[in-house]
Amino acid sequence: MGHTFKPLLLASALALVLSGCGDSTSYTAGSDHAVNDSNDDSSTPTTPPTTPTDPNGPEFSEKQLLVSLTDNVFTPTFNEFDSKSDALPSVVKSYCDLEAVFDPSQEDSDALAQLTASKLAAQNAWKETMVSWQHAELMIVGPLLANDKSLRNDIYSWPSVSTCSVDQDVVFFENGNINGNAYDISKRSDKRRGLDALEYLLFNDTLTHSCSSTSAGEVLADWNSRADQARKVSRCLYAVEAAKDLAVSSDSLVAQWSGATGYANVLKSAGEPNNKFNSTKEAINEISDALFYMTEELKDYKLATPLGLFNNACGTSICPESVESRYAKHSIENIRANISAFEQLFNGGGDGNLGFDDFLDNQSATDTKTIMLQGISDSKVASEAITTDLQTALDSNTPAVTTTHAKVKDVTDQLKNDFINKLALELPATSAGDND
Incomplete structure (x- = not known):
């Protein structure tokens, strides 16, 4: 039953996953990663212990993160x-x-x-x-x-x-x-x-x-x-x-x-023999690549382009014709759903499930987690403040659309920098060198 985003401005392929191997807690630290080991006076990053991120929550490991997100x-x-x-x-x-x-x-x-x-x-x-x-x-x-x-x-x-x-x-x-x-x-x-x-x-x-x-x-x-x-x-x-x-x-x-050979099990068994992922970190990197939809497609195509920050059907001015779902006038609902899905991946779907927020805690990056959670909340509030369809808002309430773009950009700025560095992940190819 298989079937056949070709982005207009950006390449559609995501970055190749990291090479190397290791178990569910081994990794190569990013440039900003904070190593917390008082017994190690060398400059070589150490593997963090597998410890609970919350005394009342589940024990963290990269494998359990994959299981939780899946x-x-x-x-x-x-x-x-x-x-x-x-x-x-x-x-x-x-x-x-x-x-x-x-x-x-x-x-x-x-x-x-x-x-x-x-x-x-x-x-x-x-x-x-x-x-x-x-x-x-x-x-x-x-x-x-x-x-x-x-x-x-x-x-x-x-x-x-x-x-x-x-x-x-x-x-x-x-x-x-x-x-x-x-x-x-x-x-x-x-x-x-x-x-x-x-x-x-x-x-x-x-x-x-x-x-x-x-x-x-x-x-x-x-x-x-x-x-x-x-x-x-x-x-x-x-x-x-x-x-x-x-x-x-x-x-x-x-x-x-689904099923025994389905991709869900591929993610959950990452790093095991005969798996396409040599390590759990490689599988996590594929998921983190997916989060970058919030950067190119959401921030740039769905908001910046109709705002005239990029070329659009009207040139470089505000252009309601360049929104996503222009016939159904469903663009802002799509944007809200995107933000909600980003939040679910970030916090594991809530209810105490392991998510990237716990991964950041585990890597001594709680400050980045806190900033991103606030950014997600601010993005949701800003999008909810748009009470008409996006086409109408672009003309009659431009500041609300501009604020939504700015709040989403706060999140994606963290995503492209501290998030990637603190978790020792790699940027997707489409975002490498993007300083927007």
């Missing part, structure tokens, strides 16, 4: 996304079945009310699935990282999107073939599938296609002249197919994650 954060997140994705096709189909038989010429208010409610249910189901996915976006490891993130991109290819490609596949699917070959959505490019395609199909009320005259192709030659209802039905039918395909992709993620 069982308490990754697995529940992927399972929840799979559950939401599996439920989506039936909700979308219920709406589209009504769209297919609706006759606008009849002026039937009851039928219109039923259709409107059903469409809203499909849109809300998409929003729930998107929030669940935005948690997973902070957890791009293993199956979601493999093959140049092909499975991740099949699920959600943003910021590499093409509504024109979606428009074309609406008709290709309707025709049932492409150049004589039977239509198969699983063989189509990621820009034509996934949550981003579904957003366009379910929330965009403009029925003309989005292609230029030169890119529309023969397949869309008569699209704009079709009756409105016929175009709504065609888009709806393809939305059902895209929702089914999304469910297949989420099932594939869970299948590759």
